[in-house]
Amino acid sequence: MLRQGLGTNITAIVNRLASELQNTPFYNDFLADVQTTMATQNFNKERFGAECYEWAQGTSLDTRLRNALYHLMHVQPTLLANPDTPRHVLKEPLTYIRKAQSAWERRLVKCVNSMTAELGVPLSRRRTKQEKEEFSDRWASLSTEETDLTMIRPVYAPKDFLEVLASLRNPNYDEAVEENLWGSIQLPFKVNDIKGLVELYGELAYCCKHTGLDEAVAGEYKTNLTLAEERLILGQKVVERNHGPLSRELIKSGCPTSLRGVLWHQVLGLEITDKHYKHFDELVQAVLQHDLLVDKLIMKDIQLTASNDDQYFVFEDILFQVLLCFFRDTEVLSHFEHSSASPPLAVARGNTPSPDALVAYPPCGVIPFHGFTMYAAPLSCLYEDPVPLYFTFREMYCRYWYRLHIVTSHSQGAAALALQFELLLQSCETRLWQHCCAMSIQLLPIVFKWIVRAFSGYLVPDQLFHLWDVVLAWESLEVLPVLALAIVSFRRENLMDVTSQQGAEAVLADITAISVIPLLKLALAADRGRERDP
Amino acid sequence: MTARIAYCTDMEKSVLSNNFEKRGWIQVGPDDEWNFYWAGAQTCRSLFSVDSGYRMNDNQMINHFPTHYELTRKDLLVKNIKRYRRELEREGSPLAARDATGRYIHLDFLPTTFMLPADYNLFVEEFRRNPNTTWILKPAGRSQGVGIFLVNKLAQIKKWSRDTKSSFNPALVKDTYVISRYIENPLLIGGKKFDLRMYVLVTSYRPLKAYMYKQGFCRFCTVRYDTSGQELDNMFVHLTNVSIQKHGEEYNSVHGGKWPVRTLRLYLEGTRGKARTDKLFADVTWLVVHSLRAVAPIMASDRHCFECYGYDIIIDDQLKPWMIEVNASPSMTSTTANDRIMKYKLVDDIISIVLPPDGVPNVHWNKIPANDKSGDFELLLDEELYQNSDHSATHRGKNSDRHSAPRWK
Numbered sequence: 001m002l003r004q005g006l007g008t009n010i011t012a013i014v015n016r017l018a019s020e021l022q023n024t025p026f027y028n029d030f031l032a033d034v035q036t037t038m039a040t041q042n043f044n045k046e047r048f049g050a051e052c053y054e055w056a057q058g059t060s061l062d063t064r065l066r067n068a069l070y071h072l073m074h075v076q077p078t079l080l081a082n083p084d085t086p087r088h089v090l091k092e093p094l095t096y097i098r099k100a101q102s103a104w105e106r107r108l109v110k111c112v113n114s115m116t117a118e119l120g121v122p123l124s125r126r127r128t129k130q131e132k133e134e135f136s137d138r139w140a141s142l143s144t145e146e147t148d149l150t151m152i153r154p155v156y157a158p159k160d161f162l163e164v165l166a167s168l169r170n171p172n173y174d175e176a177v178e179e180n181l182w183g184s185i186q187l188p189f190k191v192n193d194i195k196g197l198v199e200l201y202g203e204l205a206y207c208c209k210h211t212g213l214d215e216a217v218a219g220e221y222k223t224n225l226t227l228a229e230e231r232l233i234l235g236q237k238v239v240e241r242n243h244g245p246l247s248r249e250l251i252k253s254g255c256p257t258s259l260r261g262v263l264w265h266q267v268l269g270l271e272i273t274d275k276h277y278k279h280f281d282e283l284v285q286a287v288l289q290h291d292l293l294v295d296k297l298i299m300k301d302i303q304l305t306a307s308n309d310d311q312y313f314v315f316e317d318i319l320f321q322v323l324l325c326f327f328r329d330t331e332v333l334s335h336f337e338h339s340s341a342s343p344p345l346a347v348a349r350g351n352t353p354s355p356d357a358l359v360a361y362p363p364c365g366v367i368p369f370h371g372f373t374m375y376a377a378p379l380s381c382l383y384e385d386p387v388p389l390y391f392t393f394r395e396m397y398c399r400y401w402y403r404l405h406i407v408t409s410h411s412q413g414a415a416a417l418a419l420q421f422e423l424l425l426q427s428c429e430t431r432l433w434q435h436c437c438a439m440s441i442q443l444l445p446i447v448f449k450w451i452v453r454a455f456s457g458y459l460v461p462d463q464l465f466h467l468w469d470v471v472l473a474w475e476s477l478e479v480l481p482v483l484a485l486a487i488v489s490f491r492r493e494n495l496m497d498v499t500s501q502q503g504a505e506a507v508l509a510d511i512t513a514i515s516v517i518p519l520l521k522l523a524l525a526a527d528r529g530r531e532r533d534p
Numbered sequence: 535m536t537a538r539i540a541y542c543t544d545m546e547k548s549v550l551s552n553n554f555e556k557r558g559w560i561q562v563g564p565d566d567e568w569n570f571y572w573a574g575a576q577t578c579r580s581l582f583s584v585d586s587g588y589r590m591n592d593n594q595m596i597n598h599f600p601t602h603y604e605l606t607r608k609d610l611l612v613k614n615i616k617r618y619r620r621e622l623e624r625e626g627s628p629l630a631a632r633d634a635t636g637r638y639i640h641l642d643f644l645p646t647t648f649m650l651p652a653d654y655n656l657f658v659e660e661f662r663r664n665p666n667t668t669w670i671l672k673p674a675g676r677s678q679g680v681g682i683f684l685v686n687k688l689a690q691i692k693k694w695s696r697d698t699k700s701s702f703n704p705a706l707v708k709d710t711y712v713i714s715r716y717i718e719n720p721l722l723i724g725g726k727k728f729d730l731r732m733y734v735l736v737t738s739y740r741p742l743k744a745y746m747y748k749q750g751f752c753r754f755c756t757v758r759y760d761t762s763g764q765e766l767d768n769m770f771v772h773l774t775n776v777s778i779q780k781h782g783e784e785y786n787s788v789h790g791g792k793w794p795v796r797t798l799r800l801y802l803e804g805t806r807g808k809a810r811t812d813k814l815f816a817d818v819t820w821l822v823v824h825s826l827r828a829v830a831p832i833m834a835s836d837r838h839c840f841e842c843y844g845y846d847i848i849i850d851d852q853l854k855p856w857m858i859e860v861n862a863s864p865s866m867t868s869t870t871a872n873d874r875i876m877k878y879k880l881v882d883d884i885i886s887i888v889l890p891p892d893g894v895p896n897v898h899w900n901k902i903p904a905n906d907k908s909g910d911f912e913l914l915l916d917e918e919l920y921q922n923s924d925h926s927a928t929h930r931g932k933n934s935d936r937h938s939a940p941r942w943k
Binding site: 140141143144232256257258260261307308309310311313314315316317318380381382383384460461462465 | 724758784791804808870
């Protein structure tokens with residue numbers, strides 16, 4: 001992150017980070033702790049500053065501060081940008097993309113509005129006392145909720161979004177002069193090619209013995225143990241250290257299953273405290289107070305996706321709770337600072353429309369689409385308690401998944417990832433790509449579904465976790481098109497035999513047997529053998 | 535040219551016939567010269583009965599042992615396990631050690647069970663000692679959840695015993711019942727109760743050869759678990775049999791309430807830690823092995839036979855597995871797409887293990903399949919291999935650095 005052109009404004013940025021850090025809830029508690037611990041030390045008055053600094057090195061206070069700073073940089077990446085940049089440019093530097101995203105947002109809002117008119121269901125409605133009681137009684141088993149959802153349709157699905165992306169054009173781009181873009185995505189974004197990806201994921205490609213592949217192999221340092229056992233011991237030490245960047249480094253070479261829950265929290269900077277429980281309770285109260293149209297949308301989505309899923313149907317009740325709370329959470333609005341999107345706004349009933357009376361609808365600012373549940377579903381295999389599940393889901397969404405369904409020029413946005421897949425296909429699987437072009441087969445629509453959901457629901461849970469380990473460890477979604485390419489390469493022979501779109505879809509319909517880490521290693525090492533391809 | 539293998543089957547199930555057809559076998563009737571018979575329990579009873587006079591030739595294989603009911607009838611299973619434990623105790627084996635309350639430390643995998651009406655008085659004594667418990671009453675010879683109900687008051691039993699004694703209904707009088715301590719604290723996932731179905735293949739009892747299938751599954755109830763006692767009559771809450779759950783309102787035919795054991799393991803490792811999860815699965819294996827050892831001495835270990843059992847196991851909230859029962863004819867019906875795929879592979883792997891390398895059933899084969907034939911089965915134990923390796927070690931005069939394992943008889 002830091003390498004991306006901070007320019008000479010480092011002092012200004014550091015100052016900004018420092019002042020922003022003082023505004024975080026972490027700071028007051030931390031300062032109190034520092035003062036209490038320092039009061040027990042004997043520092044020399046003249047050399048106070050230096051001694052203080054020396055003493056703090058390596059203590060847990062030092063680690064806490066480092067963690068807090070590390071996570072601040074991730075939660076508010078805009079702090080690292082040039083302080084003079086205007087807000088709208090920070091959100092999205094390209095004008096035409098900004099316009100496209102606004103158009104997309106307006107379309108979604110229109111859809112929700114027409115749904116509310118058609119169905120006669122208000123956007124938001126206060127529950128009656130009796131309804132509140134009934135709902136509260138059923139809170140533990142919302143999957144048996146008998147609301148009629150047959151008339152509810154998802155607002156949009158990934159394929160609709162892909163259509164929008166495929167129709168975008170850069171007005172400054174002259175196709176006659178510039179290099180041709182041969183796929184569906186006609187946006188000249190700068191994305192990493194295979195060489196760049198190999199550099200980025202270097203350790204995954206060459207060096208590490210990964211527990212996703214080599215679990216039963218003898219350990220690297222203690223040959224009497226298997227790699228899995230050795231990593232578990234190492235992992236427990238890392239967990240105790242509780243240092244975000246260190247945990248991240250461990251995950252790069254594979255995460256022991258039993259430590260994954262706690263390691264992900266360390267990497268994401270989540271420490272579940274009473275404050276979190278309190279916040280979740282408030283959200284539950286908010287759910288009981290008001291009945292939103294969006295509730296019906298997400299409940300329908302859960303019914304369509306998680307309830308029918310072989311792996312996650314067991315957890316549908318907890319998913320209902322987590323997702324209903326998510327759509328009430330106004331803290332999610334803060335992620336829009338570094339997103340090209342903006343939350344849809346509405347006027348609360350009875351108020352005159354003025355800029356002050358506008359509230360975000362839904363309160364979290366995100367309109368769900370078909371499959372949204374699947375961002376949360378896999379986490380139910382990691383956390384029994386809904387509170388850690390909720391906050392992990394929320395954090396992962398606000399850091400990574402939100403880019404998968406907005407129009408943005410960011411290198412990890414859906415458009416860039418789709419483009420990246422097409423370019424990788426063209427350069428690494430040229431014969432396959434030519435075959436598909438000849439047969440009018442488009443692989444992007446098939447693969448895009450996987451990418452938008454980050455493969456959730458398509459891979460089996462333990463493989464999905466290996467993939468999400470990679471996303472968290474390298475802090476990038478670029479692994480998604482790499483995996484998509486790897487799967488397509490793996491099934492290359494079958495794809496070369498098909499002659500229609502349906503045939504290609506049949507070949508790629510079931511990827512539950514896919515092993516993520518071996519394929520990623522293959523794909524990332526692939527460029528070395530490229531020239532020898534007949 | 536090898537002769538074509540002839541198969542016979544009592545049930546028209548696609549997972550079976552597809553497997554037989556793909557090997558190029560031809561279907562014949564039970565009275566013809568068959569080599570491989572996938573039979574139902576009824577057929578086996580008549581085939582093996584002394585009256586039938588049927589003798590199988592050297593190239594015939596059948597999928598049940600003559601005396602399988604020693605393991606699969608609930609009352610006989612309990613009897614055999616109790617006898618096994620007493621024998622071990624008499625020998626002074628550390629396996630039969632008991633704790634201060636008299637419970638077996640290592641062999642406590644069967645919930646306290648009594649036979650009715652035979653042990654009625656013993657049961658009443660036990661019930662009076664622990665009056666706030668729930669018990670489950672099951673007919674000894676039935677399946678699919680038929681005839682099962684829960685009781686938590688002595689009055690309910692008394693009423694039942696009066697009804698059966700005085701009734702002239704032959705069906706009721708014929709059934710022996712077992713009454714077991716109901717596991718009131720099952721492990722709940724997503725608030726719902728489930729049980730574990732594990733498939734175990736036995737190719738021989740003396741020497742004991744058993745394999746466990748890695749792709750077991752959990753069967754979930756469609757309704758949330760309720761211990762308040764108000765839902766004792768609601769079988770959808772308590773009985774996990776798919777044959778019952780299938781008729782529930784909430785039944786979903788996409789997943790069928792079946793959850794792969796692989797995901798259960800992932801979930802338990804992530805939420806309860808590796809050590810406890812590993813112990814649970816080790817305990818399950820332990821339970822299976824000892825139940826087989828308990829019946830091995832009295833099983834007719836006919837070399838023509840093999841059998842695939844369906845073990846039903848309930849895990850309680852302390853992550854302890856309890857054996858509920860063993861099924862001799864686990865259902866070959868597929869309720870979902872994944873189910874079909876799994877059962878097809880199960881039958882495929884069974885056939886691969888039980889047939890000699892040349893693919894022709896042969897009673898003289900030593901029943902030691904090659905390593906690549908096990909498919910998704912894991913070898914639980916093969917007493918013959920163990921004995922052979924032991925002998926060869928002593929012959930060569932090497933010092934074995936294995937731990938001294940208990941001697942199999």
